[in-house]
Amino acid sequence: MFLTIDETAYDDAHQRDCARVSALLSGPGPHSRASVADQLKMTSTATSHVVSDLTERGLVKERPGTKMGRGRPPVEIGLNFQRLGASVIHISSRTLLGFLLDLGGTPLEHRAVEIPADADNAVMADAMRQLVKWLIAQCPAGMIHMGTSVAVPGVVDVKARTWLITSRWPKVRNLDIGSALASATPVATVCRHLDAELDARTTQESAYRSGNTLLMHWGWGIGLSCSIAGQPFLQNGGPFGEIGHWRFNALSERECDCGNHGCLETGAALWALLPRLRELWPDLSDEEELLAGQLAGLPLVDVPEVTEAIKLMARSLTNVCRLLFPSRVIVTGPFVANEDVWQAFTSAFKTEGLIGSLELPTLIADKFSQDYVIHGACLPLLNAGLETFIRQNKRAA
Numbered sequence: 001m002f003l004t005i006d007e008t009a010y011d012d013a014h015q016r017d018c019a020r021v022s023a024l025l026s027g028p029g030p031h032s033r034a035s036v037a038d039q040l041k042m043t044s045t046a047t048s049h050v051v052s053d054l055t056e057r058g059l060v061k062e063r064p065g066t067k068m069g070r071g072r073p074p075v076e077i078g079l080n081f082q083r084l085g086a087s088v089i090h091i092s093s094r095t096l097l098g099f100l101l102d103l104g105g106t107p108l109e110h111r112a113v114e115i116p117a118d119a120d121n122a123v124m125a126d127a128m129r130q131l132v133k134w135l136i137a138q139c140p141a142g143m144i145h146m147g148t149s150v151a152v153p154g155v156v157d158v159k160a161r162t163w164l165i166t167s168r169w170p171k172v173r174n175l176d177i178g179s180a181l182a183s184a185t186p187v188a189t190v191c192r193h194l195d196a197e198l199d200a201r202t203t204q205e206s207a208y209r210s211g212n213t214l215l216m217h218w219g220w221g222i223g224l225s226c227s228i229a230g231q232p233f234l235q236n237g238g239p240f241g242e243i244g245h246w247r248f249n250a251l252s253e254r255e256c257d258c259g260n261h262g263c264l265e266t267g268a269a270l271w272a273l274l275p276r277l278r279e280l281w282p283d284l285s286d287e288e289e290l291l292a293g294q295l296a297g298l299p300l301v302d303v304p305e306v307t308e309a310i311k312l313m314a315r316s317l318t319n320v321c322r323l324l325f326p327s328r329v330i331v332t333g334p335f336v337a338n339e340d341v342w343q344a345f346t347s348a349f350k351t352e353g354l355i356g357s358l359e360l361p362t363l364i365a366d367k368f369s370q371d372y373v374i375h376g377a378c379l380p381l382l383n384a385g386l387e388t389f390i391r392q393n394k395r396a397a
Contacts, residue, residue: 003103004203004383010390017042017050018390025060025079026104032074051077058083058142059389079103084389085143086381087135087185088374089128089150091193093220093287094168097370098131100138101378103386109138120171125180132184146385147187149377150177151196153221155239155258161190164239167221167257167271189381193217194225194241195232196376197368201330202230203379211327214320214361216243217368218313219288219333220270226324233324243316244269251312264316268309270334276305288368292337301340310341314348321354326361332368 005023010016020040025031037047054060061080081104090097094117100109111134113127128150136145154166161178181188198215202208209230216224222244226233233240244265245258254266266272270288278284281298285291300306317329336342342365354360 003386004379005386006383009387012391014049014053015390017046018054019387021047021050021054022059022079022386022390025077029078030076031078032076034074036077057389081106082108082140082143084146084382084385085139086146086378086385087132087148088377089131089148090370090373090377091152091168092289092370096127096131098135099374099378100135101374101382102143103382105375105378105382107374108140109135111135115169117169118171119169121173121175124169124172124175125177128177128180129184132181136185144385144389145186146388147189147381148181148185149189149191149196149381150181151191151193151373151377152177153193153223155242155245156190156192157239158190158192158195161188163190165258167265167269170257187381187384189377191377192223192225192241193373194223196374197332197372198225198227198330198376199232199379200372200376202227203376208328212324214324214326214329215332216317216320216329217332218268218335219368220286222265222269222313222316224320226326243320246316248312264312267305268312273305273309277303288334292334292367295334295341296337296339298338299340300335300338301344306335306341307344309335310344311348314345314352317349318352318354318360321361325358328362328364330364330366332366336365337367 003026005019007016007019010019021036024036024039033047033051037044051060055062059080060077062075062077064075081102084103086101088099088101090099094115096113096115098111099107101107111131113131115124115127132148139145152163155164157164161176163172163175163177166172177190178188194215194217198213202213213227214224224241224243226241245256245260245263247260247262248264249262251267252262255261256263256266274284274286284294346363349363350360
């Protein structure tokens, strides 16, 4: 089930029943009014009341079921996932990827827009607006568009909906995405790539809902996200997890895109290492997913700059672990696709140790998937949209 529907959010009994029925119908079927009443322990009258309400408002569809023996076939019911939808802008390399998703999280339309490296706030804001307007125009007949979520890399103030810094576009600074999209979409939210990805991973993987889980990305930039028992560590929406901008004396002569000197990214991020790697392998891409395949078979540990980066990353992560004490750390990015780099990193991490007899967390190397980001960014919008839709019923409880 993609949606996470909370029936306790409603004070009205009929609305709670609508939420319970919607949650059940969003999962595997088939379903009928009788099976819904049986599984949810509802009376046939209450079930009929809810199903009729949701059917009249287009959220539930009824269709003839498979005939078994004599008599009329049962009437099956299911959610009309295309009744509600939302759009997501996901940023990959220097491309805005726009997606229109239905209530089940299925992408219906998408478009890619390349943004030049010298783009400033005005260029970026206009590109986002035009992309959102195009996505909304693709909504199927009868779909209510609930809003747009923008998942961005770099440093972001989620609560203020402001994109503070991004190394891909040095001229984009303190971009108020909420204001930029106010005229294009009914609701605009902003999230970090890593937070959206970790939220989706914990939704889909029950093992990540126990203990503390860290997600660390080692790619064009370096950052992390954290969840505690499946819930986001930081609830107020401010900047968090920017370990790529921790400063090291050994790197003090190197200038970072953030304006400081000595940041971890200057010695370990892809944007800092790629020029040196291209001296050895000129055809390397700056697209992370393509680069992961290219780096997988290269002798990276023979490159002094990479071995130094491995040590810096291992020390940085162990310092994070001494602060947050996670049960597990998921590491993504093109560097960990290389087995030799991964082995050297895990070895350096173990050598660093934790505190006394405390055990280090489990390290998990995983491939980044944009599907996690898209679903993680869209899910809060769709859940909130469905809750609003249910509250708008005109029937008496």
